Amino acid sequence: MNRDQIWPVIHAQRGAVAALLETLSDEEWHRPSLCEGWTVRDVAAHLTLQEVGFGGALGMLLRWRGSLDRTIQHAACRRAAALSTGQIVAGVRGTPDARRHNFGVTHLETLTDILVHGQDIAVPLGRDLHTPAEAAAVATTRTLTMRLPPPLPSAKRLAGFRLVATDTAWAHGEGPEVRAPMAALLLLACGRLTALPQLSGAGAAELTGRLSAGARHNG
Incomplete structure (x- = not known):
């Protein structure tokens, strides 16, 4: 877009x-x-x-x-x-x-x-x-790749996984695959853990554990 x-x-x-x-x-x-x-x-x-x-x-x-x-x-x-x-x-x-x-x-x-x-x-x-999936894909790509303004801490925690959208042609990163609707991936990139139950794929459990542990540490 x-x-x-x-x-x-x-x-x-x-x-x-x-x-x-x-x-x-x-x-x-x-x-x-x-x-x-x-x-x-x-x-x-x-x-x-x-x-x-x-x-x-x-x-x-x-x-x-x-x-x-x-x-x-x-x-x-x-x-x-x-x-x-x-x-x-x-x-x-x-x-x-x-x-x-x-x-x-x-x-x-x-x-x-x-x-x-x-x-x-x-x-x-x-x-x-x-949430339009194509627009969410643009926003997620920006969130995960931005340098200025500085990237969000939540975006950094998604490193090491291959994120794949289930409702539009979008993927990002390398590692164990994590699949979810595009809107859910955007929310996770921006630190909204309410989207965690929508994850699937080989890396879903590992990413869920990482993000949940990060939330407990931040709290």
Whole structure:
């Protein structure tokens, strides 16, 4: 997928997430998401910050919380508290055909953000939110091969396995084979262990053990 093909997917996924958010009860907005320490409302508010320019990024850094992850979470929580539910939904939906992304990243990170954070909201609520397999393949490849921004620790833990999608023509890496739907592989590359039960193949048990041990160590 090239840039002109990716942006319509981003816009469609923003619309799908916004439509899902419109159906949530107040109690669901305050439930935990797949992001540890983040509520559904926090994640949704974070998704309204996908077009932050240099000035906005500088403003976030001036409120530095000791790490980039904590700084981003702090910005999301502040926005979640400042905006009404309707404003958050409108911000997630965004402007049709806009092609802006956050300062310091590319459109590929914007794609990954909306695909993964959409599932961060949907999965713990038991809601179905479709992830296009071809777009997930692009996002997973970017996550596993990126150098700037630095790769995620979760992506590094997938080294030494051959990851194979079961629903699209995609494979990555060398080693014992691990098979799963493309959306599940994207979630694992981004550290969401809720996708572990979807793994199969000769390397599935070994990778599950590695990722589960890593989660216990991090905790």
